[in-house]
Amino acid sequence: MSKYMLIMRGTDETNAAMMASIDELMATTRRFIEETVKAGVFLAAEGLDEPGKGVVVDFSGETPVVTDGPYGETKELFGGFFLLDVASKEEAVEWAKRVPAVRGSKIEVRRVPGEDEVPQDNGAFVKEGALRESSGRI
Amino acid sequence: MGTADVEAVWRIESARIVAVLTRFTGDFGLAEDAAQEAVAEALVSWPLAAPADPVGWLMATARRRAIDAIRRRTALRDRYALLAADEEIDAEDIDPDKIDDDLLALMFVSCHPVLSREARVALTLRVVGGLSTEEIARAFLVPVPTVQARITRAKKTIAAAGVPFELPPAGERRERLDAVLSVLYVIFTEGSTATSGHRLLRPDVAYEAIRLARTLAALQPHEPEVHGLLALCELTAARFPARTGQDGSPVLLADQDRRRWDFSAIRRGLAALTKASVRGLGPYGLQAAIAAAHASAPSVEETDWDRIVVLYEALGRVAPSPVVELNRAVAVAMASGPAQGLAIVDELIASDRLPGSHLVPTVRGELLARLGRRPEARAELELAARLCANQRERSVLLRKAAALG
Numbered sequence: 001m002s003k004y005m006l007i008m009r010g011t012d013e014t015n016a017a018m019m020a021s022i023d024e025l026m027a028t029t030r031r032f033i034e035e036t037v038k039a040g041v042f043l044a045a046e047g048l049d050e051p052g053k054g055v056v057v058d059f060s061g062e063t064p065v066v067t068d069g070p071y072g073e074t075k076e077l078f079g080g081f082f083l084l085d086v087a088s089k090e091e092a093v094e095w096a097k098r099v100p101a102v103r104g105s106k107i108e109v110r111r112v113p114g115e116d117e118v119p120q121d122n123g124a125f126v127k128e129g130a131l132r133e134s135s136g137r138i
Numbered sequence: 139m140g141t142a143d144v145e146a147v148w149r150i151e152s153a154r155i156v157a158v159l160t161r162f163t164g165d166f167g168l169a170e171d172a173a174q175e176a177v178a179e180a181l182v183s184w185p186l187a188a189p190a191d192p193v194g195w196l197m198a199t200a201r202r203r204a205i206d207a208i209r210r211r212t213a214l215r216d217r218y219a220l221l222a223a224d225e226e227i228d229a230e231d232i233d234p235d236k237i238d239d240d241l242l243a244l245m246f247v248s249c250h251p252v253l254s255r256e257a258r259v260a261l262t263l264r265v266v267g268g269l270s271t272e273e274i275a276r277a278f279l280v281p282v283p284t285v286q287a288r289i290t291r292a293k294k295t296i297a298a299a300g301v302p303f304e305l306p307p308a309g310e311r312r313e314r315l316d317a318v319l320s321v322l323y324v325i326f327t328e329g330s331t332a333t334s335g336h337r338l339l340r341p342d343v344a345y346e347a348i349r350l351a352r353t354l355a356a357l358q359p360h361e362p363e364v365h366g367l368l369a370l371c372e373l374t375a376a377r378f379p380a381r382t383g384q385d386g387s388p389v390l391l392a393d394q395d396r397r398r399w400d401f402s403a404i405r406r407g408l409a410a411l412t413k414a415s416v417r418g419l420g421p422y423g424l425q426a427a428i429a430a431a432h433a434s435a436p437s438v439e440e441t442d443w444d445r446i447v448v449l450y451e452a453l454g455r456v457a458p459s460p461v462v463e464l465n466r467a468v469a470v471a472m473a474s475g476p477a478q479g480l481a482i483v484d485e486l487i488a489s490d491r492l493p494g495s496h497l498v499p500t501v502r503g504e505l506l507a508r509l510g511r512r513p514e515a516r517a518e519l520e521l522a523a524r525l526c527a528n529q530r531e532r533s534v535l536l537r538k539a540a541a542l543g
Contacts, residue, residue: 001341001342001345037352037356038238038241038353038356038357039150039349039353040348040349040350040351040352040353040356041349041352042352043402043406085345085348085349087146087149087342087345087349088142088145088146088149089142090140090142090143090145090146091146091149091150093143093146094143094146094147094150095150114379114400115379115380115398115399115400116378116379116398
């Protein structure tokens with residue numbers, strides 16, 4: 001078993017199509033989430049606000065530069081995700097096929113490695129642990 | 139489409155298909171057989187030509203196989219007439235609320251008290267979990283024909299006992315729900331402390347139990363103990379990444395690197411525990427609360443052992459057992475000192491309530507070692523190693539005994 005993230009990827013056109021039928025889409029999405037909850041695979045899901053309301057923090061230079069959207073050359077934008085706990089990659093893909101999505105959009109299926117796959121002597125891991133310790137509990 | 143793709147669709151749909159067919163034919167065994175035939179056909183035909191609507195294909199094929207089977211039983215002409223009269227079961231037409239009740243009924247039938255414990259486990263994994271016979275055999279380290287025989291016998295028993303496909307009547311509800319919870323917990327513990335074999339943990343087996351517990355919690359949201367069981371499983375599984383060393387040997391709670399605990403599983407477990415706490419905790423909720431006390435402690439020393447002692451006392455009242463008593467002894471030893479813990483263990487031994495278990499000498503050995511009574515401690519740990527069936531645990535016990543000189 002593994003966690004998989006189903007990442008919604010949309011373009012300006014698919015986002016516009018989505019907004020045009022937002023009520024219906026929200027209802028079907030709720031039904032999809034209910035299905036995953038009853039199947040015991042649902043962990044989390046979130047949808048993002050319109051890309052135009054976001055900003056980009058760009059690290060190409062010496063210091064981070066903040067710019068408003070839109071996002072330059074990027075055609076497909078991350079619009080939201082479902083995090084599922086499934087038995088196999090194939091099952092994650094099968095659920096992805098059932099996500100209510102407008103024509104033209106895409107869903108990227110990516111595995112989330114488990115805690116036991118993180119190398120024990122990994123520097124970042126040790127740092128994160130120290131942070132958890134110094135900040136109290138979890 | 140490959141085998142894994144077929145299996146993925148099956149995992150998601152099998153319980154629903156069996157539930158619908160059982161409701162339709164009134165015959166659980168027949169429905170299960172028909173569903174199995176459908177997936178067997180899918181495994182052959184989908185890789186050659188994938189259907190446009192896999193879910194509809196499975197349902198239609200299973201239904202046809204059910205009709206074939208009924209046709210062979212001449213005595214049941216009426217049922218065939220019923221089926222023929224209503225030719226299409228369209229997935230879209232299935233009432234979602236009805237399906238929830240059918241899924242729940244499926245769980246209750248699979249965990250019915252007329253069945254042996256082994257049969258309940260096998261049937262639940264196969265029918266509700268959608269696992270193949272081979273997967274169940276692997277999960278419980280038994281031969282495939284054994285699992286096959288258990289399932290066949292279970293279906294016959296259900297038919298012979300005339301177990302109805304319905305939610306249990308109000309009077310039996312509590313007891314029957316407890317039976318379902320206990321089956322899920324048996325599956326979970328098989329994954330979290332393998333009773334035999336050379337691996338300590340089998341997370342895939344534990345995962346099946348968690349998945350089924352989540353389903354049950356979604357279908358029975360107002361049953362605190364369902365959330366209690368889910369919380370217990372999530373919080374226990376959260377420690378899996380830290381429970382074995384790189385060589386697969388067990389790492390005790392005290393020595394675990396707590397940074398390796400799965401913190402999102404802990405958060406889910408704590409959320410489930412909150413739902414379990416609405417009317418006072420039951421046995422699973424209490425065990426979950428104990429697991430939560432560990433999960434939210436930064437170290438063994440900083441663990442709220444007094445609270446854990448109180449929780450074990452409460453657990454001992456609602457679900458008395460010598461194992462609970464033994465765990466209470468460990469908690470008391472941590473809260474008040476090893477001598478107090480040892481007194482409880484010695485009472486357990488005097489009453490001979492846990493004969494033949496490696497756990498008693500394991501704990502006794504630990505407590506004696508902490509008291510500096512090394513030769514006695516060593517003898518206890520060696521006894522524990524002789525009684526222990528898990529090879530990984532045994533070698534840890536022997537190492538500890540040897541370290542005592």
